[in-house]
Amino acid sequence: MSSKQYQQTWNPIESPTPKHAAEVPVTDFRELVALYQHRVFNTVLSLLQNREDAEDVTQEVFIRVYQTLATFKGESSLSTWIYRISVNKSLDFIKSKKAKKRFGLIRTLLPENEANAPVVPDFVHPGVVLERKEQAAILFKAIEKLPEKQKIAFTLSKMEDLSYAEISAVMETSVSSVESLLFRAKQNLQQYLQQHFAQEREV
């Protein structure tokens, strides 16, 4: 199928309602991937703060999109739907990683494993301006400590530049809740940073 023919049957940019996935050949799915891959990867990377994990989860997101295109009813735009899958997959990954960490903690209590505890390096987003890398690393550490919903709202706003309305659609909540989440996120970040710099001064 040529790209012109494809645009006549289903254009992911113009039409929010795709045909059933069974009717979408893999070659057409490729266009969807090409269109959304950077947005998905950037969102997932910002939430997970680890490149390897983000690469794996990005694949999971697109596999999920491929498998569930048939159930997409077009109630929201395609990009909102894909963002939602990206956020959910990232949260699932974080939860499973935390569960593994808890199990790992029990193992580290054993004396021979004490030295084997992995050292997590500071995350630096590849898109940060060089002069601000150090500060951005501190900020990402603070973002990591935010409550889940505040973290999602802040990430979608700062990293993906989504509007309040778009964030509310992705998070399936009201615009006023998004405003409140972002306000509390900024307050919490201020507090974390205050503590961080106070500790730094003491040292």
Place this chain on the structure above:
Amino acid sequence: MKEDLQHKINETLASLDGIQPATAPTDLWERLQERIGAIPVAAKVIPIRRVWQAAAAIALMIGLNIALLAYNSRQATVSNSPETIANAYFSDPINNY
């Protein structure tokens, strides 16, 4: 001192201003293709319309079976009642003497 701290915090909070979005790995499609190929055909996608059609067909079959069973059992009850047997017995001229 306080102003200095606040300045540091503000600078840190602004460190993400003008951030460029990260780009996905260049081999993402190749990796996806491998994984899509590995998905069993049956597990790929079943259109929701077809699921509903199958459910409707099953419901129709069950309904028809229930209706047939009810009809047959009613027929059996009527034909096996003592009155029916007696009527059939006496309506036969051989028994009616």
